[in-house]
Amino acid sequence: MENTDRPLNAKEASLWLFQVMNPEAVVHVPMAFRTTGRTLRWWPMKVAVDTLVEMHPSLRTVFADVDGAPVRRVLDPSEVDIDVDIIATTADTLMDDIGAFARRPFRFTEEPLIRVGHFVGDPAGDVVCFTSHHLICDAQSNAMLLRTFMEVYDAAAAEQPVPEALSRPVESFTEPPASESDIQFWREHLAGAEKTARPLSIAEPDHGDDYRGSQMVQPIPSATVAQLAAVAKELNSSPHVVLLSVFYLLLTNHGAGEDVVVGMPLDARTAAARDTVGYHVNIVGLRGVIDLTMSFRDWAKHVREQFLTGLRHVRASIDEAMPGSYDSASDWREPLFRYMFNYSPYSSDWTTRYRITVLPVRTAYSRLDLTLNVIPRGEDMLVQVIYRESVYPVVAVERFIDRFSALLASCVTDLDRPLADHSLWSEADRSLGSEADRSLGSEADREVRASGPADQPDLAEVAPGAMLSVRDPYGRELPPGVWGELHADDRALGRQARWAWAGGLETPAEPAEPRSPAPTPVETAVTGDPEVVTMLIGLWRDLLDKDDVKGDTHFFRSGGTSIKAARVVASIKKNLGVKIKLRQVFATPTPAELAAAIATTGS
Known part of the structure; x- marks a missing residue:
């Protein structure tokens, strides 16, 4: 039995914190694909799934609670049985059915964080959906899982043994720690960047802050895709980087300013670990400072250099380089960036070989305001935008994608035109204008x-x-x-x-009368039991490794982390018999404030 435990690293702890604080906002990495010209059989699929589980330790991982803090625990293959659920669907309900399957929450401490569904009933072909929690999987992992799944399926369907190369377990990959130079690079790169970047100017004026999300998918015209490939070759770059260059410009055109930080997932695997499944991308904040007098040629070259420099320092995620110095209960909600760019890595060679079409899965949650994914599909490309419904209306997202395609076409057609001279308008904008x-x-x-x-x-x-x-x-x-x-x-x-x-x-509505701020726990009449305050001071000293702790010592400003905050919750339950939420430690981060909150909870 493996049952090996290890603590969470910085990026895992950050994601775990977000999930615990927002249990309704599931953070899953779904992958759905349709097979054309074949009907998949249950037993070969089951053999393929069992093979994947035995190969990859991350697929056998649960998150156990040890002394109030989460640890990763890898189970032995004999303890894990991932079924292939058969789900009836129709052509009309398929995408909704896949979305509901992909969004169903996992029980962190009780089950591996992956499930597999086989959707039957759509005349266009069978559909298979893998959905995993992001803590054990990433988009690169999904590409590897899909390729291996189909190879093993074909062998099992032909009643042949599993290929030897796929019958050997893949060793767990522990990412090497970030070097001081990696961390220092990102701190210098992001120095002075605004922590809470502004929403785009197409946002709703009085938008909320919940994570209800939706998505929209549109194709990029094939002529533009062909021109993009030619331009990437001419610039000695990649389509990925050229598309990122256009995305920066589009954000600036929509009110993000000339200094924009875009989140990007970069693969942190070493060459020896390239086949490892797990959460091995590091989210970095790539900063773009745009000069609109530049030509697109020069801007794309600049972005390429920034991107390549960032790749050299990929060992440090933004959670390590810019650790949260939480001053309030809401700070953990705000990353350094509101926008994410991603280029999905599915290879057209093996999707063509296995007659597979990758399908975008509809999500119901979005932590960031807006994420733009580009999904290559053979000679075509799809643009998928995942967005927060409370921030952007549907028509705004639709126009945003239209403008992305129009701006991309303009930029790759005329590389030497100044950025400011590329039109902000799409054909849909012009049509809307006349119709309105x-x-x-x-x-x-x-x-x-x-x-x-x-x-x-x-x-x-x-x-x-x-x-x-x-x-x-x-x-x-x-x-x-x-x-x-x-x-x-x-x-x-x-x-x-x-x-x-x-x-x-x-025109903007008249601003509402400012509301008086809610009193903080210190301003209320409730005071904590002195003995509880003393107990919490001692707990602060132990967890923070500090002697000079007082009743007003701020937990997070003094070196506290989300994992240590979880230990506070566990200690209070053990010593006082009082259950508090992790959120409460963020809201009342001093011994005196937390003692007062406990007094209120127990009353």
Whole structure:
């Protein structure tokens, strides 16, 4: 029996914390694929799944609780039996059925964090879905699992033995620790970056902060994909980096500013561990400082150099380089970046060989405001945007993807045009303009004539017949849905506005009266039991390894981590018989405050 335990590393602890604090926001890495021209049989699939489980220790991993802190525990293959669930579906309900299967939560301490479903009933072909928790899997792992699954399936279906190369267990891979130079690189790279980057200007004005998410998928035109490949070769780059360069520019065009941090998952596996399944990508924050006078050629070369430099320091994730210095209960919610870019690694060679089509899985949660995934499929590409529903309306995401495709086409067609001169508008924007009765006209003349103050009560000082436009700080006219400064002819009016999706001008609502802040625990009349305060001070000393602890010592500002906070919760339950949530330690991070909260809980 293996049953080996090890503590969580920094990125695992960060993900574990997010999941514990938000149990409804499942953090899974689903993979679904359709087989064409064949009907899959249950028994060969079961043999393939059993082989995968025996090969890869991460698929046999549970997260056990030891003294209040989570540890990774690898089970022996004899203790694990992953079934292949047979799920009836139809062509109309398939994607919803896959999404529901992929979102079902796992029981961390009781079961391995992977499940497999076989969806039957769609005339287009059988569909198989693997879904794993991100703590044991990543997108690169899914690609390896899919390839091995099909190789073993074919052998089992032909009643042949499993290929020898696939019958040997893969050794667990423990990522080497980040060097001081890796950590220092990222700290210098991100120095001065705004911790809570602003939402894009297409966001809802009063958006919420929950993690309910959705997704949208659109193809990139094949002509643009072909041009992208040619440009990547010309620039001695990769499609991945050229697409990232366009994404930075698109974010700037939508109000993210000229200094943008984009999250990116980079593979941290060594050459010897390239076939290891697990959570072995490091999320890094790649910073792009855009000069709109640059040509796209120069900008793409700059992004390439930044990307390659980041790859040399991939050992340090953002959780190690920029550890959370939590000052409040909400700080853990805010990463350094709001946007993520990912290029999915499925190879067209073996997807063609096995007649497989990879399907995007609909997610219901999104931690970040917006993630843009590019999924190559043979000679085609899909753009998948996962977004928070409380931040961006559906029409905004649809236009965002349209503009990405239009901007990509513009950039790869004319590499030497200055960034500022690439159009912000898509064909859908122009069509929407005319349909919404805003008479946008030609590309050079996208202005709306105000018919007078009666129709535009916000614009009483604008003379009838004035040419109205909404412009960004660089003087470029903005498409529908994007906030900017309102102009009449060439005169800036000093007020924010945007063209509404349904037509007409929209100006920001009057700000609500500021609400008085809720009293902090220190300001309340409840005080903690002095003996509890003394006990917590002692606990702080033990966990923080500090002698100078007082009643007002801040747990996280003094070196506390989420794992140590979990030990606080366990110690309180053991010594006081009181159950508190991990969230409470973040909300009341001093002995005095936490003692007061415990007094309230026990009353």
